[in-house]
Amino acid sequence: MAVKHGWVLLVLLLAGGLVQAGPSVESWHTSRGAKVMFVHAPELPMVDVRVVVDGGSARDGGLPGLSRFTNAMLSEGAGEWDAGAMALRLEERGIQLGSGSLRDMAWISVRSLTDADVLAVALESAQAVLASPRFDQDAVERVRQQLQIGLRHSLQSPGTVAARRFYRTLYADHPYAHDPDGDDASLAKITVDDLQRFHRRYYVAENAIVAIVGAVDRKTAESIAEQVTGGLAAGQHAPPLPPVPTVSGGELHEAFPSSQTHIYVGQSGMSRHDPDYFALYVGNHVLGGGSLVSTLGEEVRNKRGLSYSVYSYFSPMRVDGPFLMVAQTKNDQAEQALKVMRDTLERFVEDGPSEDELEAAKQNLIGGFPLRVSSNAQIVEYIAMMGFYDYPLDWLDTLTGKLAAVDVAQVRDAFRRRISAPAGIAVIVGGNG
Amino acid sequence: MVTVSPKSLLLALLLVPLAALAQVSEFELSNGMKVVVKEDHRAPVVVSQVWYKVGSSYEPEGITGISHALEHMMFKGTERFGAGEFSRVISALGGSENAFTSRDYTAYFETIAVEHLERALELEADRMRNLILDPAEFAKEIAVVREERRLRTEDKPTGKVYEQFNAVAWRASPYRNPVIGWMNDLEHMTADDLAAWYRRWYAPNNATLVVAGDVQPEAVRDMAERHFGDLSTSRIPALKPPAEPQQAGETRVQVRVPARQPYLMMGYKTPIVGQSKEPWEPYALYVLSSVLDGGESARFSRDLVRGSGIAASAGADYDSYSRLPGMFVLSGTPTDGHTVAELEQALRQAVAQVRDELIDPAELKRVVTQAVANKVYEADSLFNQATEIGVLETLGLDWRLSTTEIDSLKAVTPEQVRTVAQRYLVDDNLTVATLVPLPMDQQQPRAASSAGGRHGS
Structure with missing residues (x-):
């Protein structure tokens, strides 16, 4: 039996399907309480470290954009190094530092060669970036402008405008309602105090996951995790998020100087630990999840030539993320496209997928599993996500079995209970609206 | 200030080309x-x-x-x-x-x-x-x-x-x-x-x-x-050799469309690998693009984003592999309170500086070190490894070029970087495009039905 890349290929006759063990994941806690997820990948002389905190835009409070602003400040000077000095010490060693934030999570990522001298600088820098960002006044004002300009740039796209309106409508006063980009007024008034307060509260060990993938052994990984989180206070995990509100459906139209109209149709979807997770996920793969093969793609694009990019997805989050169908078409076809999308969904909820369709979707998801964990970059994202949402360590190992177990009746039942046309919100942005 | 030890560079250089060639x-x-x-x-x-x-x-x-x-x-x-x-x-x-x-x-x-x-x-x-x-x-x-x-x-x-x-x-x-x-x-x-x-x-x-x-x-x-193996061949027609006439003066174009942010692009026509006066030119141009925009410590970030604060973002882009000669492209967005014209002046000054002065050997060293590390990182992606080979072969170049890139970059001197700037990054060879934002004020939200009404919690 071949063993490579931490891969153990197991062929088990279970539910008639192939069950594959994924990369072998190890987990422990640092002395200050950060959870560590580790995969040994010895082939390339490099290591990826990703630190995720429960400090996404759902924690913005009354200041939309605060999470992203704080996250963007991490690489703008930390410890004894200002922004320029930090950039230089990383880049002259070929070390890559990245950061980002969404609704649930915010993170930094570091990629370094495993050479001891280089890695030492990478880890020392990562510790400072996480624990001791400087929030220098000039850097704060510079990043404020960059975020405001970035926001304005994204609002040049009718798709962005539609997505923001969809979330605002669906989530009403829930913390998921506003976009992680924030808004102009809020970005204008966020102070250094706000940023420091947010950083102190959420960038703490109890609220952090450290994911490590690379050519380092367990012992080295343990010391990497200790070092990266070494400056963090123990702190507390972020509190639970409130349940999402129930919102009635309807159509919202907005004019936009564009030749295409962007359509976002959807409603409340599912959470990361949803009991219907696999039935909805596999069902959606038939409906609009497959990249070039799906019912929506067939109806909207292949049969009618209405749209270039049409798809649907569930965005599973800490609490219920949305279910969304998206398309864009030239303005005078918007009504037709919307009707086709709605009819397709209605038929899907009513009839469910056919046996053949479901089988094909399952084959794609199960057969495609090795593709999704074939690089260090993919694995580090997976295990960070698993740690963040408290998935069991064997989650990747049991994934294909769970996919294989989904049947037509489960999909139809789950969609009928969870997706109802009257609850759907349609946001239509473009042309005369 | 710690510098990269020769040992680490050597290690990476040994590992990568050997693995790749084998x-x-x-x-x-x-x-x-x-x-x-x-x-x-x-x-x-x-x-x-x-x-x-x-x-x-x-x-x-x-x-x-x-x-x-x-x-x-x-x-x-x-x-x-x-x-x-x-x-x-x-x-x-x-x-x-x-x-x-x-x-x-x-x-x-x-x-x-x-x-x-x-x-x-x-x-x-x-x-x-x-x-x-x-x-x-x-x-x-x-x-x-x-x-x-x-x-x-x-x-x-x-x-x-x-x-x-x-x-x-x-x-x-x-x-x-x-x-x-x-x-x-x-x-x-x-x-x-x-x-x-x-x-x-x-x-x-x-x-x-x-x-x-x-x-x-x-x-x-x-x-x-x-x-x-059994597929029949075709007679593939030879393309007429296209030649871009020598540009003899700056070219400018405005694009006036509804938008919220101004934007600037500046391009100088440049040679490519396989079609340059001297074989080192494309590598010197690559080094130059990385000196200007090879990370947050490069000149544009250091001088224009953090230093003068004229640019919210500024980039330099040069592709050394194409079928026909391409461009060395600068682009950027000014910060509020600064105009596209000021940003253009700042980018021109940055170009004038590399025409007039030699780059710092430390900048050159940083560019090479990043390229060495990136070669290792690229090996993490099957798709990128295949694409690198496909691009080179399709352009009629040899895939082995990807394994000698690092050596070619290491051979570039500060003088060569200045020479390519003097030869190609000149006003007569420049095209400038600016986005002039028109108002987007048609946007008037209207609600067609009872969307957003809340029931319960």
């Missing part, structure tokens, strides 16, 4: 099809790519965008497999697939579990020669392409600037035309046009197969012979 095999089928195999045994997965030497730079006026439109139609069925069947078969095998078209190539790829590679090759071989171009399918698909153009260009202010920038910068080079084609041409294109284009360019002697992943080269050779 694992690449190449051979040619009897019908002239080139096959390159790169072994990577980390996971039981393979990337298969079929590259055709055709793209928008091959297209005459009137049918711009035809290579890309044909790429769309390649999923619409052959005599053996009906419309969409290709995608359904690959999908049911757990694979993912798609295609991309650029100025100089069209490529089709599958990422798939290694045991299904043969099926992917069988399907690719079938559509290389047996495509059906049904007028009814074409009518729907070209509508999809027009929607793609609306999405990527018509409704995207920076996309429009990019298109206009190229259209005025190039007088004769086919790089003046957008890859997706002009809308007018997409409106008049026919299935017959595509059939002729397909017959002309889609043949084994105009294609390269690149396979990267958990495979043995001999097994790939057998499979390739089985499926592609």
Whole structure:
């Protein structure tokens, strides 16, 4: 039996399907309480470290954009190094530092060669970036402008405008309602105090996951995790998020100087630990999840030539993320496209997928599993996500079995209970609206 | 200040080229099809790519965008497999697939579990020669392409600037035309046009197969012979050699569209690998682009974003690999309180500085170190490894160039960097495009029904 890349290929006759063990994941806690997820990948002389905190835009409070602003400040000077000095010490060693934030999570990522001298600088820098960002006044004002300009740039796209309106409508006063980009007024008034307060509260060990993938052994990984989180206070995990509100459906139209109209149709979807997770996920793969093969793609694009990019997805989050169908078409076809999308969904909820369709979707998801964990970059994202949402360590190992177990009746039942046309919100942005 | 120890550089340099060289095999089928195999045994997965030497730079006026439109139609069925069947078969095998078209190539790829590679090759071989171009399918698909153009260009202010920038910068080079084609041409294109284009360019002697992943080269050779080996060749027409006339003065264009942010592009025409006065020029230009914009410590970030604060963002972009000479492109967005004109002046000053003064050896060292590390990082992606080979082979260059890049960069001197700046980054050779935002004030939200009403919590 071949063993490579931490891969153990197991062929088990279970539910008639192939069950594959994924990369072998190890987990422990640092002395200050950060959870560590580790995969040994010895082939390339490099290591990826990703630190995720429960400090996404759902924690913005009354200041939309605060999470992203704080996250963007991490690489703008930390410890004894200002922004320029930090950039230089990383880049002259070929070390890559990245950061980002969404609704649930915010993170930094570091990629370094495993050479001891280089890695030492990478880890020392990562510790400072996480624990001791400087929030220098000039850097704060510079990043404020960059975020405001970035926001304005994204609002040049009718798709962005539609997505923001969809979330605002669906989530009403829930913390998921506003976009992680924030808004102009809020970005204008966020102070250094706000940023420091947010950083102190959420960038703490109890609220952090450290994911490590690379050519380092367990012992080295343990010391990497200790070092990266070494400056963090123990702190507390972020509190639970409130349940999402129930919102009635309807159509919202907005004019936009564009030749295409962007359509976002959807409603409340599912959470990361949803009991219907696999039935909805596999069902959606038939409906609009497959990249070039799906019912929506067939109806909207292949049969009618209405749209270039049409798809649907569930965005599973800490609490219920949305279910969304998206398309864009030239303005005078918007009504037709919307009707086709709605009819397709209605038929899907009513009839469910056919046996053949479901089988094909399952084959794609199960057969495609090795593709999704074939690089260090993919694995580090997976295990960070698993740690963040408290998935069991064997989650990747049991994934294909769970996919294989989904049947037509489960999909139809789950969609009928969870997706109802009257609850759907349609946001239509473009042309005369 | 700690510097990178020679030991670490040496380590990385030893590991990468050795690993890369040891694992690449190449051979040619009897019908002239080139096959390159790169072994990577980390996971039981393979990337298969079929590259055709055709793209928008091959297209005459009137049918711009035809290579890309044909790429769309390649999923619409052959005599053996009906419309969409290709995608359904690959999908049911757990694979993912798609295609991309650029100025100089069209490529089709599958990422798939290694045991299904043969099926992917069988399907690719079938559509290389047996495509059906049904007028009814074409009518729907070209509508999809027009929607793609609306999405990527018509409704995207920076996309429009990019298109206009190229259209005025190039007088004769086919790089003046957008890859997706002009809308007018997409409106008049026919299935017959595509059939002729397909017959002309889609043949084994105009294609390269690149396979990267958990495979043995001999097994790939057998499979390739089985499926592609019997395909008939075509007489591939020689392209007339295009030559861009010498530019003799700065060119400017404004793009006035509804937008919220101004934007600036500046391009200097530059040589490329294989077509330069001296072989080191493209490498010196690459170093120069990284000195200006090779990270947050590079000059644009240091001097324009953090220093003077004129730029919210500023970038430098140079592609040393293409079929025809390209451009060294600077772009950026000014901060509030600064104009596009001020940003342009600042970028011109940065260029003047590299024309007048030698770059710091520490900058050169940083660029090389980053390139060395990036080579290691790139090896994490099967897709990138295959693409690097496919691009070089399709351009008529040798894939081995990717293994000597680092040596070529290490040989660049500060004097050479100054020389390429003096030769090419000059005003007479410059094109400037600016986005002038018009108001977007048509936006008046209106509610058609009772959306957003809240029930309970």
